[in-house]
Amino acid sequence: ARPDVTVDIYERLPVPFGLVRFGVAPDHPEVKNVINTFTQTARHERCSFYGNVNVGKDLSVTELQEAYHAVVLSYGAEGNRRMGVPGEDLSGVYSAKDFVGWYNGLPSCRELGPDLSCETAVILGQGNVALDVARVLLSPIDLLKKTDITQPALEVLEESRVRRVLIVGRRGPTQIAGTVKEVREMVNLPNTRPDMLASDFEGVKEALKDLPRPRKRLTELMLKTAMETPGEKEHERREKASRVWGLRFYRSPVEILADPERSSRTAGIRLAVNKLEGSGEGARAVLTGEMEDVSCGLIISSIGYKSLSIDPSVPFDSHRAIVPNNMGRIQEAPGLYCSGWLKTGPTGVIATTLNNSFDTARSVLEDMDSGTLNTSAAKPGSQSINALLENRGVKPVTFSEWEKIDSEEVRRGAAIGKPREKLLTVEEMLQVAGK
Numbered sequence: 001a002r003p004d005v006t007v008d009i010y011e012r013l014p015v016p017f018g019l020v021r022f023g024v025a026p027d028h029p030e031v032k033n034v035i036n037t038f039t040q041t042a043r044h045e046r047c048s049f050y051g052n053v054n055v056g057k058d059l060s061v062t063e064l065q066e067a068y069h070a071v072v073l074s075y076g077a078e079g080n081r082r083m084g085v086p087g088e089d090l091s092g093v094y095s096a097k098d099f100v101g102w103y104n105g106l107p108s109c110r111e112l113g114p115d116l117s118c119e120t121a122v123i124l125g126q127g128n129v130a131l132d133v134a135r136v137l138l139s140p141i142d143l144l145k146k147t148d149i150t151q152p153a154l155e156v157l158e159e160s161r162v163r164r165v166l167i168v169g170r171r172g173p174t175q176i177a178g179t180v181k182e183v184r185e186m187v188n189l190p191n192t193r194p195d196m197l198a199s200d201f202e203g204v205k206e207a208l209k210d211l212p213r214p215r216k217r218l219t220e221l222m223l224k225t226a227m228e229t230p231g232e233k234e235h236e237r238r239e240k241a242s243r244v245w246g247l248r249f250y251r252s253p254v255e256i257l258a259d260p261e262r263s264s265r266t267a268g269i270r271l272a273v274n275k276l277e278g279s280g281e282g283a284r285a286v287l288t289g290e291m292e293d294v295s296c297g298l299i300i301s302s303i304g305y306k307s308l309s310i311d312p313s314v315p316f317d318s319h320r321a322i323v324p325n326n327m328g329r330i331q332e333a334p335g336l337y338c339s340g341w342l343k344t345g346p347t348g349v350i351a352t353t354l355n356n357s358f359d360t361a362r363s364v365l366e367d368m369d370s371g372t373l374n375t376s377a378a379k380p381g382s383q384s385i386n387a388l389l390e391n392r393g394v395k396p397v398t399f400s401e402w403e404k405i406d407s408e409e410v411r412r413g414a415a416i417g418k419p420r421e422k423l424l425t426v427e428e429m430l431q432v433a434g435k
């Protein structure tokens with residue numbers, strides 16, 4: 001929008017694209033096409049990428065502000081909400097954030113080594129992340145082999161003994177957070193059959209007529225799957241299936257139960273049975289006092305991501321886990337902006353976040369035009385930052401150096417019939433980048 005502006009992007013890892021690379025499910029390659037748009041932007045003559053620079057550690061936000069007229073924080077939500085129940089730290093319990101990072105090749109999750117030697121897995125939360133994890137756990141290995149899932153994850157999944165995955169939500173079918181496409185993928189997943197409880201769907205058919213359209217379609221799909229007798233072909237498919245998935249509603253985690261023989265490991269979960277207070281999206285789960293234990297050897301908590309504060313100089317609302325802002329302008333911090341999940345909290349699909357980021361860009365431009373953002377005096381930009389980084393022994397990775405990593409990953413993938421085989425450590429990424 002302004003030919004006089006240059007943009008430098010700083011990223012902790014030597015590789016770009018954040019959650020598109022490390023969050024999007026490997027069997028959703030079409031979602032990753034947005035990388036083409038990002039690449040076009042990064043190759044623009046007035047845009048530069050500096051990977052392998054950890055803001056908050058290698059550089060402070062204040063140093064960036066001294067070097068640039070405007071600084072936009074867009075580092076996402078790398079933490080996760082905790083269930084806050086006893087036993088949460090037992091082995092066999094993982095956060096979806098780590099589990100997803102593990103199968104997607106996030107260097108910090110490389111050594112997660114999840115134990116998939118049990119039969120039943122419970123996933124807590126019913127958002128799209130929970131559905132992604134359930135699908136990856138139950139997908140036929142031949143499907144995953146053709147994706148960019150990492151080879152070590154593929155090997156563990158190939159040996160997996162998990163046969164049954166329950167996806168547990170605290171509210172009802174008409175409040176499920178996941179979307180119809182992801183639920184349909186479960187319904188159609190080869191070699192699996194659904195296992196739902198008719199009691200979870202009491203009164204749901206009657207509520208259909210008042211639901212907004214997307215939610216109505218989703219609810220109809222779940223009702224059909226749970227309640228209707230399948231046709232002959234579907235019946236046969238289900239009979240043959242060796243793996244099972246199920247949605248469980250009106251259940252909240254109360255305690256992770258330890259294995260009586262190996263007390264550091266989990267052997268189950270205690271769930272509180274809920275009822276709903278109110279209706280629609282805003283309905284609240286209220287305890288009934290009833291409890292239910294489910295035996296399982298694997299528990300994955302998928303109840304949402306959380307942004308973290310990376311620099312004490314930046315205002316942070318730890319209750320809402322976002323940077324307080326007005327259309328991306330960080331309050332009480334002129335020249336400082338935010339975008340992405342740091343700005344909004346961890347909700348919405350990539351398109352939502354793109355649009356939201358355009359709002360932040362618009363705020364920067366408006367502030368330049370109105371003079372709120374003072375750009376009259378020149379600022380040194382990357383020149384001074386590069387000098388600081390050199391003094392600190394940090395070696396930034398440029399976009400063309402990332403493209404070397406990219407080519408190597410694609411080459412390694414092609415050799416085994418995958419779109420790419422990701423490099424799994426920062427050291428190897430730096431080596432391939434020629435650092």
Ligand code: NAP
Binds near residue numbers: 083177252
């Ligand atoms: P989410 O959609 O916000 O789902 C979080 C789930 O956790 C909800 O079912 C929520 O239930 C539950 N939950 C929260 N706190 C809880 C608690 N204390 N006890 C029990 N349950 C609790 O989050 P997400 O799945 O992490 O996904 C984040 C965003 O990324 C979403 O907007 C999602 O659509 C998007 N995403 C999209 C895709 C895709 O398009 N394929 C894939 C992955 C992620 P309540 O509803 O009762 O709060």
